[in-house]
Amino acid sequence: MENEQLIANNTIIQDLLPQKFGKAGKIWTGILLAFCLVGAYAYYRQLRYGLQVTAMRDYVSWGIYISNFVFFVAISLVGSLITAVFRLADVHWSTPLTRIAEIIAVAAIIFASLIIIVDMGSPERFYNLFLYGRLQSPIIWDVVVITTYFFISLLLLYFPLLPDIKILLSFKEKTNKSLYKLYHFLGAFWKGSAEQSKLSDKAINILCITIIPVAFSIHTVTSWLFATTYRPGWDSTNFGAYFISGAFLVGGGAVMVAMYVFRKAYHLDKYITEVHFEKMGRIVVLLALLYLYFNVNEYLVPAFKMKKSEEAHLNGLFTGEFAPLFWFAITVGMILPIIILLFRKGRKPLPAFIAGIMVVVGAWFKRYLIVTPTLLHPFLPMNDVPENYKHYFPSWEEWAIALGSLAGAMLIITILTRIFPIIPIQETITEQAHETAK
Template sequence: MENLIRNEKIISDLLPQKFGKAGKIWVGVLTAICLVGLYAYYRQLRYGLIVTSMRDYVSWGIYISNFVFFVAISLVGSLITAVFRLAGVKWGSPLTRIAEIIAVAAIIFASLIIIVDMGSPERFYNLFIYGRIQSPIIWDVIVITTYFFISILLLYYPLLPDIQILLRFKESTGKRLYRFYSFIGSFWKGTAEQFELSEKAINILCIAIIPVAFTIHTVTSWLFATTYRPGWDSTNFGAYFIAGAFLVGAGAVVVAMYIFRRAYHLEKYITENHFEKMGRILVLLSLLYLYFNMNEFLTPFFKMKESEAAYLNGLFSGNFAPLFWFAILTGMIVPTLILLFKKGRKPLPVFIAGVMVVVGAWFKRYLIVTPTLLHPFLPMHDVPASYRHYFPSWEEWAITLGSLAGAMLIITVLARIFPIIPIQETITEQHETAE
């Protein structure tokens, strides 16, 4: 009886909640940003890529920076769900759904932003018609599609027991949502056989997602590393990108944890202990990424090859220096300093550190793409002045911000539809703890 009451309390706490006033404003703002982005994309389709500031030098601008950012952030699904699960980290289970939702939203927009970068969307079709298996671009297309599919499955399988619970609340969920729940999971009856098959599938997915996650970001790094350019000509790029991806992914999770905890009053389920532990993980990942950054920049700085000098000086003390040091300090050093102290691992400081990591990570991706393209090994002669500088046009900003808003909108909508913390898993864990 006591168990039943406890279960009902967990269910009522964790059921998806309708948007309040703040939620509606939040969705409205995100939708407005998306619409502005859509209008900018319409202009890009109407007038061509000339509406962007991308020219022959910087042909990959903030679209590609944003793409790398989304791919990086999507890796969190494999970290929180798969790595934690396989390593037997029990405390991470309330965070798995958040991580998977972020991963799905990010990978959707990573795919979309690549199509935006192509200019005309029908060029994407050409990738399949003329794409070469020898090209890292095709590997990226294949691996992003695979990762998206795995992420969807990894979101779906653990949802099945929760759908059974959600179907019990026909009145409060509403007709359309109830029909949707019925469509995706009414067959789940919670039998031992079903649980066995589901557990087996989740285990397989957790094993499969790790190499695919490593591949997705390694291949993305190879898009750069296989191109002979200052700053990209590195054998370290795969590991450097993966370290950065885990950091920004973990940063995004702590930000989402804090917001959902506050918005849905989940203090009982996302506890201070979760922030304490995620804070420690963030420190470890920050230091790891800092180490890779030192590898990436210190050795070229020491050699200062003539062909790379302009690029490196531009980063360390030139035009890009404020942005570069901002990204290093905000994205790695300051969060590490905050999180090293016990007081710094309380929810609010961890949230602030997480925001800093995510913002720093976005600018870090911009710095990976743009300064390199502005300093080719073989500069063109007599190029127009506009080729030598790059500052995104309003259309690029609008599309980029629209994509970021779109990803957050997907996360918000998924959090509205599905329980943000796995209900069945929480009940089972409570039982195990009680025993």
Template sequence: MGKMARKAKAEDPLLAPLLHPGWGYNLVVVILAALVAWGIYSWAGQLRQGLAVTGMRDQVFWGLYISTFIFFVSISLTGTFLSAVLRVTGNTWQVPVTRLAEVITGAALLGAAAMIVVDMGRPDRLLNVFIYGRIQSPLIWDVIAITSYLVGSLIYLYLPLIPDIALCRDRLGQVVSPARRKLYTLLALGWQDTPAQRERLEKAIGAMTVTIIPVAVSVHSVTAWIYAMTIRPGWNSTILAPYFVASAFLSGVAMVIIFMSVYRRAFHLENYITPLQYSKLGWLLLGLTLAYAYFSFAELLPGAYKLEEHEVGLLSLLFTGGQAMLFWFSIFGGIVIPVALMCWPKTRNVAGLTIASILIIVTMWIKKSYLLVVPTLQVPLMPFFTLGQYSPTLAEWTITIAGIAGFILVVLLFFRFFPVITVWEVTETSGDSGREFQFSLRA
């Protein structure tokens, strides 16, 4: 078999999902689209009737929307970490999952922006944030940081995609619709795989790799500072920014593992996403979980030791009060059980790691998003306030679920048109075939 023929054979399994994703994929897309449509319907009702349809009031003024915004910002770090940081440090094992991580980043940032718009009582005044915003406000820092990160992430996603788009143009151009063919031709930027083009591309990717890392760290720090710049219990802490960065790494890696497992199984990518990636990501996940556990302890201890008036209210609420069930679930479900799953030899496998990742993602939403926002606002700071109450309404639940469904939908639809694995980098790293790639990695 000739070199070109072997290369084409290696590319086939990676391009197959772009043509025939299967009924299961279509079913999931339809369900997610229905959830998104339901959420849009609820949002229309919210626009008509105002934020009064939510459970948010003047004391607890942030709820599910802002919690989910933080969650999306958290998982958006994954693209930078798995792609940029490991690229800069000369690693290659992560190559098969970098595209996945970068797309998760882009989709998560779009989701974060959507949740902010949803949380605004008057989204038609969104432009006023830019017109009348003051640079002294952490909210404006966040707007600047997230906008920069979103644009940078999309560029960073697009650049390594160019050779693969050209591959789709050349290999699928005759079998896909004319509109899709035009899309591939337009986005491929006339890629001919010449040395001069490669040099240009490498330069651009290199510049973006170095730039996107501090931008990503700034996004997570600034999001933390929105809270840390206040003097509310639980938020008034210097540890919040590094804590956010660590938990963002953790939730990002967990999210990649979940998507990786689904795609590997659904599209038979076992030759490309091998136990090596699980092994490396598993160790990363374990290390990050332990770091997160340390940060959680370090966050709670000073407040629990000093027992200032409002801090007592917050800690009581978390340890024994109305939020205790969620709090202790987040400790056991997000730290103890995942660590046990990753350490116990019998569960140290793909299934165990995926379950641990799902648990971590759920508890990241609970602990680092919901329990960060709501209990602090519940604590009464004014003498005439009592313990604040917050119960999300049906409208909030449907809009939030639609946001999460929309995030998954964006990822799925993206990989309907573009390969989930970076074909040109995988074949470049491994030789000509996926099987060789697998062996070389195992060796």
């Protein structure tokens, strides 16, 4: 029996050890690097010539950069959903998904922070936030909760990695020198003793309990950045719940996409099974219905009252220049994924993957629509301004920086999954042993 268990454990380890990039992996990494380099060049132009290279003006002073910021903040919630909520609820089927979620969360929160610096016309003044920040400002609240959330997410990624790093150190012959030194630096102190394991489990539970209110805070405070600004479309008490429900949805969609990609790329069919797609599909349907409800609530009440200040904003969304994007975001980001995932066949890996992509793409355009139309419809009408102040379409520099930031987040995910096991090895072994014992 013990020999069989050892063979099973060794099989799991061999299956889940980090794999070197193949040809497809190298091409993928090269494409991401190319996007990052183009984005870096566009940012150099912005630093050299100022924000005049962007299409942002006095009215649309928040453009595609802030849309990206809200998107990154939203998708980062996946770490607390999959890791914290499921772990505290003692949901074991999510074990193969926890590290995927944690890596996505860390990558997203890094670029949420960076894109804010990009949005600043004078990034060298960033330190003034810390020197002269006022606690009355929601921006300072955002800085505090984002920083806190980042460090908690990083620790939630690191602590469960320690047993796996010990396994990686025991396979020195399969690891190059640089990676071995990194593993040694990160986890040489971990011996796997009962005392260390108990302390680690306690720390992880504390982090899981802590990250949930922090995660809710980060999305609530981000929504308050809009809701405390007196603008049509933002003047809402619904914004906190609206943002949180949307963040849960895009996070769930991102995990389904990542599940399919890693399952195919690393041949993890035995570990990320159809059962996982079935369960995640059901969760995404629930989250999509919840977010759809908040969307109805967000638009129906102002549309019913139709105050003059809201009229131009709502008409622009429903039937005006933003209508194609608006109905695309609603239909592709929520309604179609619900229809696909409601049926058992739709919760198979490929349809679930397609639904996940729809959710993520729809979510990005939804964030764009939260930012831009409102800024173009202020309470006071725009009079005696140049025509280009009344419209906004990002310049190529803005597109390059936005796409570069998205590529950068995916590059971090790609690199981390190359360095560390994408599925927790020790946890998988432990759960397999429990299942065998039953």
